Amino acid sequence: MKLIRTVTLPALLAALSLPALAVKVGVITAATGPGASLGIPYKNTFAALPATLGGEPVSYIILDDATDPANAARLARKLVSEEQVDLIIGSGNVPTASAISFVASETKTPQIALSPLTGEPAKNPWVYSVSLPxxxxxxxxxxxxxxxxxxxxxxxxxxxxxxxxxxxxxxxxxxxxxxxxxxxxxxxxxxxxxxxxxxxxxxxxxxxxxxxxxxxxxxxxxxxxxxxxxxxxxxxxxxxxxxxxxxxxxxxxxxxxxxxGPVIVAEQLPESNPVKKQGLEFTKAYEAKYGAGSRNSFAAYSWDAYLIADRAVAAARRKAKSGTPEFRQALRDALEQTSELAGAQGVYTMSPTDHAGSDKRSVVLLRITNGAWMLNK
CATH class of the missing domain: 3.40.50.2300 (Response regulator)
Structure with a gap:
């Protein structure tokens, strides 16, 4: 005998009104220790971002690794095992980001590093780097x-x-x-x-x-x-x-x-530069939150990590639900398919052999002049 379930209209409406499951993102930066002057700006950007990621509600869990690689690895494990995060962003120094990368690979959790990592994608396909190589x-x-x-x-x-x-x-x-x-x-x-x-x-x-x-x-x-x-x-x-x-x-x-990266001199870039628009948009959003003159290069890399993740999450959620291994796999695959994405600090195109994705459009030469960053001409 086949069992037929019936769903009442009130129950159906209640189910449809349930909030969407939030995408969980673990953010690890150095708010203390010798890397704090980089880590704090990296961290600050997340308070200036939209409340969604790829069209889904997003929850950022932000932790301080104190510029300590062992602590960074421990926090990464905590984010994966206790918080079941879908993505890790961080950290802001090469030694700490590298320590996190081993956890990302072992647990099959996508990572967007905020500092340049040079590992081979074939050996660690779960790690991407948004920072200028x-x-x-x-x-x-x-x-x-x-x-x-x-x-x-x-x-x-x-x-x-x-x-x-x-x-x-x-x-x-x-x-x-x-x-x-x-x-x-x-x-x-x-x-x-x-x-x-x-x-x-x-x-x-x-x-x-x-x-x-x-x-x-x-x-x-x-x-x-x-x-x-x-x-x-x-x-x-x-x-x-x-x-x-x-x-x-x-x-x-x-x-x-x-x-x-070019964001620190966005106003000085020619109109033809593909990153100028996002550079100015980042500056407007960040300075609206933290005041005029607060713009900095490190915060802009967090902005670009958000832009890359936003596109990837939108693609991954069409294949699986957040909070599952299938979603993390789909997210990893979507990150690798990033193509010609213009951010505040560069234009990103990932591939199976390149998980940094930047090219010469992502670097400018600056000269410190009268205590300010100026485009070297």
Missing amino acids: TTLQVGALAEHFAAAGGKQMGYIGFSDGWGDQAYGALMEHAAKRGFQVTTNERFARLDTSVNSQVLKVIGSKPEAVMLGVSGTPGALPHTALVERGFKGKIYHTAAIVNPDFLRIGGKAVEGALVAA
């Missing part, structure tokens, strides 16, 4: 140095994964451009002196120095170089583009050349 940043600096006839460049960087990554990219581009890297000096993020490293770099007689640093600790070797009388060019990556670096570095960092 290190090789593009350093390539722009190397091109500028070589075009001016430079032959010898010194290097000082953090004694961690970010320092290694920046140095590796510099060596790669030095070989391509035909100049020599004279030093490979390192220091810890919490060090208060780099005098010995700076003296070794100056002693190698380079025409320029590149610093593989980030945030406010990045001002330390720069000011030390200037104080010791170094007169050559000093190059930086996008990892120092925040107001605290300018405040701490002061006059010592004037004239520094920085390869960065």
Whole structure:
């Protein structure tokens, strides 16, 4: 005998009126520790975003990893096991983002890193990076140095994964451009002196120095170089583009050349630049929340992570319900199909072999002029 269920009209209406299941996004950044000058802006963006993601209600669970890779991994596991998040966004430093990536891979949870990760997608297909790839940043600096006839460049960087990554990219581009890297000096993020490293770099007689640093600790070797009388060019990556670096570095960092995403000079970009529109939209939304002049590069990467996730969630929800392994798989697949998405910091196209997706349209060369970021012309 077949059992036939009947549904009354009031019950049907009640079911239809139930709120949609929210997409859960775990956000891990460094609100404390040496990476806080980056992590706080990354975090702040989520309070300025719409209340939906891909047309679904969204819940952001925001945690502080204190710039500690072990803590970042622990928090990622907590988000997956206790909160059953559909997506992890973070973290804002290479060592912490890398630690999260192992958890993402193991638990099959999509991750959008806010710092550049160089892992091979074939080995870890669950991890994407929205930040400007290190090789593009350093390539722009190397091109500028070589075009001016430079032959010898010194290097000082953090004694961690970010320092290694920046140095590796510099060596790669030095070989391509035909100049020599004279030093490979390192220091810890919490060090208060780099005098010995700076003296070794100056002693190698380079025409320029590149610093593989980030945030406010990045001002330390720069000011030390200037104080010791170094007169050559000093190059930086996008990892120092925040107001605290300018405040701490002061006059010592004037004239520094920085390869960065374009949002910080959105108004200075030509109308033909594909990222100008989103750059200005991000600036309007962020400054409406945090005040005039609060715009920064790191917050803009969170904005771009949102834009990428928004499109991917819209595609994934047509295949599965949030909160399920099927949804996470569909979301991962949709992220990989991102194509020509213009954000505030670049144009993103992902593929099975490229989970960063940025190209040369995502990098500009800045010069610090009168305590401000200016497009180098």
